[in-house]
Structure formats: C-alpha cells, structure tokens
Amino acid sequence: MPAVGDILEGKDICICAGSGGVGKTTTSAAIATGMAARGLKVCVLTIDPAKRLADSLGLKELGNEAKQVDPELFATQGVEIKGELWAMMLDAKATFDELVARQAPDEEARDRVLGNRIYQQISSALAGSQEYMAMEKLFELHTEGRFDLLVLDTPPTRNALDFLDAPRRLTQFIEGRSLRVFMRPTGIAAKVAGRGTSIALSVFKRIVGFDLLADLAEFFNAFSGMVDGFQARAKRVNSLLADPHTCFLVVCGPQGEPVDEAVYFHRKLVEAKLPFGGVIVNKVHYPAEQLRGNGEDLVKALADKLGDESLAQRTSENFADYQALAERDAANIKRLATELRTQGVIRVPYLDEDVHDLAGLAEINRYLFASSSEREKIAAGRI
C-alpha cells in the first residue's frame, strides 16, 4: 500500500475526484498540507461554495485569489510546514468573465458578451461551466508556474465525471457554427436551409418565445470572434490533464455505492487516457484483530472484567455491529482493488470525531502520508 507522498513524487497537478459526501475536500486539503510539509509550494483549489475548505483550513473566507495559510496554525497541531500552503476558492463566473476579456478582440465585443442575458445564465448556471472554469483556472495557475504542486478538489456534481467532458461540451456549445449561419436574418444560408430547418426554428420560437431566440442569436454573434481562441485553449487544457505530470486520485467511501462509482470513474479515466494515480477510501472501519469473537465467551470475559452483565452484553453487541461494518468495508475494498487491478488502495479510518478542523486534518494527514506498515500500526492502536 503506497503513501500519497510517493504517488505524487514529481507531479505538478493532483486532481481529487469522486462523488459528493465522501470527504473529498478534506482529503484534498490534507494532501496539500502533507506536500507543503515536505517542502513544496502547494496551492489547493476548490469550487465548492459551501466553504468547507475555508473552514477546515481555519480561514475566514476564500476568494478567487490564492491566499497563504498561516503555518503557525499547523505548528500547533504538530505539523511543520517546510514549504508553503496556499488555498483558493474558485469563482466560476469571475473566471469566465476574465477568460472572455482575454479572448475578446476588442472592448466592444467583450461588453456585448458580458452584457448578454444568455451569457450571464451560462457563466453562472449552465451545467458544466463550473467544471470547465476549474480546469481553466488550473491551466492558468500551471502556466504561471508560481506553485510546485496544484491540488484540485473537483466539484461535487451529481455525476462525478461531468468535469471530464466539460471543456468539450462547452466549446461545442459556444461554437454553434452551423447555428450562426442560420440565424443571420438575410443570410444566403437561410434561403437554402430548407423547409425542415425553418419549421424547426419557428416551432422553437413558438415554444420559448421570440425574445429568447433573439437573445440566443445575439449571444452567438457576440461570441463569433472568440470561438477559435476558446477552442485552442480547451485543447491545451485537455493535453495538460493527460500530461504524465498530472495525477488523478479517486476518493470514495467504503459502502457499496461509492465503491461502484469509484470503479466506474476509474474506467472512464482509463478510457480517456488520463493518468490515474490511486484510490483513497475514507471512513473505513478497520477490522479488529479478532474478527468474530465467540459471542458468549466474549460476554463472559467482559462480564468478568466489568462486573456488570448488562454492560458486557451491550459492549459485545456493539462489537458485533462494528465488526459487521468492518467486514463489509473489507469486502468492498477487496472488490475495489480487484476491479482497479491495484494494491494501492489507501484506507483512512473512520475517526471518533468527524473531521472538520485543523486537528482532524492533521490526523487524516498522518494516515495519508504514513507508509503501509505505519498506517496499520496507527489503526491497530485504535481498535
């Protein structure tokens, strides 16, 4: 079982991916902390508006600019940051606006796009635009070269894979080359487009109203000068994701469903020829040394020590419940390792307190960066 530090050796970018509710933000923060502790200048990016990252790093707020985390905060938790730890929360809309400003041929074109109502909806609300902007920001930071390592906490989308598709989907959308031709009111194309197209347009107009159609036409016209720039950039973003210096870590929980999703996610990464680094399973119930104690013997032994039959009974029941979960987790993790054809499943135990602050982060950090045998030892000490 490898340690995260070994997996990330020589990498520029680490992308943590997985479905919602599996502790992805905490894991991303812990990875960034651990690598900063090793002397790197690290920046962790999130686009989660729930302020999870800011909370867990002890920051009041995070904005679209990277902010350095005070190393003193970690020193009090026994983690020495030899490098630097920075964090930022991505503002998708602001990033999109910046990108438009950069790609626009002139100020007038820029203002036409920024002022368009369709654009305003897309830049903040269209599915995929947040993900696309996360990739965009990652690309920008990587090009600037200010950091040794960038750690991205991907958005908790309904479908954990949306972001892989996002650059392609969005450029396709913005392109709309065929559409622009049809929408020019006096264009030659309109005359040769045929009856089917004009009916389709008129029905669409009947359904959504003339107004919206006019806004769409205006949007595509305003964007027309920027399409090539956007596409070229999306291409470069895609090759950055596929670069061997990039590493995808899949984060999941030990239950059946998250494991299924991790398997699916891994397959998609492989299909897309993206560099898979490893899988981290959070909140694992580690099996105790004695998996199935003889119920009656255990109750008797406990009762002898405790002098309390009822307490011994309840302790034994609780132990059986715990072990059932530990067995489930072990079986699911075994399945995960088989499906992914890897021994590299990193397990983080289910801690007594939920992890939401620096102390919790420091503890998670110990597991992620410990060697295999160290990790087993820490875990064994717990149960």
Place this chain on the structure above:
Amino acid sequence: MRAAAEGKRTIVCEVSSQENASRIFEHTEVGFHEVEMTENLWSISIDPDESMREYVLLQLKVRAMRDMLFRSRIFNYLAAATPGLKELVTIGKIWELAQLDRKVKQGRKYDLVIVDAPATGHGIGFLQTPRTFAAIARVGPIHSQAQQLDRLITDQEHTGVAIVALPEEMPVNESAALEHDLREDVGVAVDRIYMNGLYPERFSNEEAAQLGELTDGEDGGVRAAARAALSEHNRARSQRAQLARLRRRVEAPVRTLPFLFEPELGVEAAGQLAKRLG
C-alpha cells in the same frame, strides 16, 4: 413507504438517472416510466430528454411533427443551448405527475409526489429554475408555464421540502444555510429536517470510563470490544452535540433516524425507517 402504507398513491421521482429507488426495491431499472414497486408506491426516473419529447408532444399534439422536430439538428442544438431548459422540463414533468387531471394519456392521479432532489448547492438552483427561466423568456407560452411551475414550488400549502442532514459539523452548517436559502430566496416551505444516521447511545459516561480501563488489557477480544465501545460512545456523543446544534440553528422541526448497522440498505431497512417516521 410510509405514505403508501397509509393508503396514499405515492410516486418517487429521481432526477439524477441513478435509479436508487428501484435499486432499493431490487427492481430492474424503471427509466422514464411510472412503475409500481409495491402496493401504492411507484417510481420514475425523470430523464430531461424524454421530458422534453413529452412536453413538445403535448404542445404540438401531433406525433409525426414532434418526431420531425427532434430529427432537426437545429432544434436539438437550440434546446441544448438554452440555459435551464433541461431542468425546466424536468420540473415540468414533476408538475404533470402532481396534476389531478393528468396531461399524458392514461395518467392516473397521485396523492403524493416525492422528489429526490439534487444535493444542496445544485438543489437551490434546481428549484429556482422556473423563476430564472421566466425572467429570460419574457414572452411566449413557456414564460407563463415557467411562472406556473414557480407557483407550484412556492405553494406552501401543497409543496414542502424535507431536508436530510447528517450528524456532523459541515452537514449541520449546510442544512442550516439551506433552510435559510430555501425560505428566503426560493420561497418554498421547509416542513421538517431529518437528522439521519444517528448512533444509539449504548453507554453512559460512567460505563465508558469503566470500559476505558480495559483498552490496554491483555485479552485481545476484550480489548478490541472495549475500544470499539469507546469509539462508538465518542461518536454518539459528538452526534448528540451536532443534533443540539442543528436544533438551535433551524426553524423547522427536527426528527431523527437511527443508523442501521447493516452492510447494505435494502427494502427491509427502508421499511424499518418508514416505521420511525411520524
């Protein structure tokens, strides 16, 4: 299950194409069909593309014309390009299911329509779609239909949100913020909040102290059992603190649901939880 057991014809709508409901009932995938899982309990997975086809058919009335339209590249392109249209037709389908006089052929009325909504951040946006859309499309039939959908969502007498939280720091913060945003920004009623996955309180503090003395003992089984007990005790205690914090921070009544120590939650587990709902 609870509503169905009380005799209400109930349907669970999923909007994420994950089919968790049919999985719980060990039923094959239901897709965009109303399928009965058990008596009175139906399930549907609302696919936006299918909703769009159905919606356009209801508008045009002629199937052949609808099919021609969907073969048109430009129509598909425009439909995909219009922000929020997918969410809008999804909510439109939910509205259709909730009608006493169903629009689709052979549709029967439901007494209760339950929607498994997208998670926090996306959920707010989802419920706001009709209003946003009514603002973009200022005229035309879709404008008035979007307004109608917004009225359905904000009809506090007939529509309500149940927030599901976990007894941990972040979920409690997010649930409190979610309740606020749903009430203030969306204008939907928040009827209740479920604190899910609550551990039982098996041990008192005195008993935990007693068990603490066994955690370094020599008998492996006793030591492991004592450690597991302490771990559970600490969890249960921190969960109670989170439950109290949630109750202080929200207005809606908070109900609790127990953590079930079962490897996978299936129909029996769901039945157990149904009995706990009042």
